[in-house]
Amino acid sequence: MTKYKLYIVEDEHLIRESLKKQIRELEKKYLIELVGEAGDGEIALPEILALQPDILLIDIQMPFMTGIELSAEVRKSLPQISIIFISGFDDFSYAKAAIHLQVVEYLLKPIRNHELEQTLQKVMNGLAEKKDKKHERHEQSQVLEIEVKKNLYLNQVFKGEINTSQAISDGADFGCDMRGKKYQVILASNFVNQTFNDYAAFKDKLHGLFSENPALIFSSISSRYIKILLFNLTETELIEMGNTVTTTLISALEATNPITVGIGKVVNRISEIPASYESAQNCLLSNRQIANSSLGKYDEVIQPVLEYIDQNYANFDMSLQDVVKLTNTSSSRFSTIFRLAMGKTFIDYLTMIRIEQSKKLLRDTNASISEIATRVGYYDSNYFSAVFKRKEMISPRIYRSSFRK
Missing domain, CATH: 3.30.70 (Alpha-Beta Plaits)
Structure with a gap:
């Protein structure tokens, strides 16, 4: 897997060496690699632009070019870079500058091992999340x-x-x-x-x-x-x-x-x-x-039946025998043709039509559940409610209330 590249800018030699030592140890545990170092911002800037590290560890107070000035210049060319400020002063003005420059973390000297490790973990997690989101956006595109x-x-x-x-x-x-x-x-x-x-x-x-x-x-x-x-x-x-x-x-x-x-x-x-x-x-x-x-070759058989169902679905006594009379075929032959043409049995299709009509009435009228059951071909409103719930996974009453909120 690709390692995260880190660059240190710290003008105090002893502190810089200490940071390098700490990071060398962290390289053994994490996907991180120290790619460069510098003692001031002026020397660091061209190297940073050339190496394009993922993480910058920058001292704020440095000669020639301060950490704040360096960060501002780097941001112009590398807007996605993660910057960690290092300072010996807990100064609010530095914190404000860090916010303005979108600095991700702020460490106070002396930097303890566990503080540096926790900070780098947090930064790397943030970088990984950005990478995942970028990859996801690319895939979505x-x-x-x-x-x-x-x-x-x-x-x-x-x-x-x-x-x-x-x-x-x-x-x-x-x-x-x-x-x-x-x-x-x-x-x-x-x-x-x-x-x-x-x-x-x-x-x-x-x-x-x-x-x-x-x-x-x-x-x-x-x-x-x-x-x-x-x-x-x-x-x-x-x-x-x-x-x-x-x-x-x-x-x-x-x-x-x-x-x-x-x-x-x-x-x-x-x-x-x-x-x-x-x-x-x-x-x-x-x-x-x-x-x-x-429906092709089945059209002459199926079409009259569909029209009959549309016109008579409210008939309580509609049966397979009623519609077979329209087709000049046997019950078994008609059942086979209907299932092949419509993808469901005659009874399932009739039930679907009745339930769809009941849904319209539930949405668009104030008729009672009992009246709606009668209007779509059910003697018993309790049986109608049971069929409706089996098909729609909710009761007619709850279905209606969902459109009245």
């Missing part, structure tokens, strides 16, 4: 740059602004193999007001959810959507993954930001991705939490 580039890339692909060859080439920069098979766009937006306050806040969570998926690229830096592109999969794989991604997004983000998800249609070519993007945007205009335009 790099990550942000990549996120901005991904967002630009997805915008260009979604709007057809780059050709197929460039889309493949640029996608490779993000580790994406955009060649072949089929493609699908997924957009997520806020379920309440269609905007997020800060998409970047979801970046880490989304990375944790999706960064290991080799068939997915996403961007959360947008004023409108979380953007996801699925690629290089078959149609069946896309439908299944689209449903998995949608379910994951909702379960991960809905607790703090209720969202709606638009799933674009499956397309065969990169040049057709704008059509998938447009259909995903259109899906977001619907009133359903999950709107899917990728």
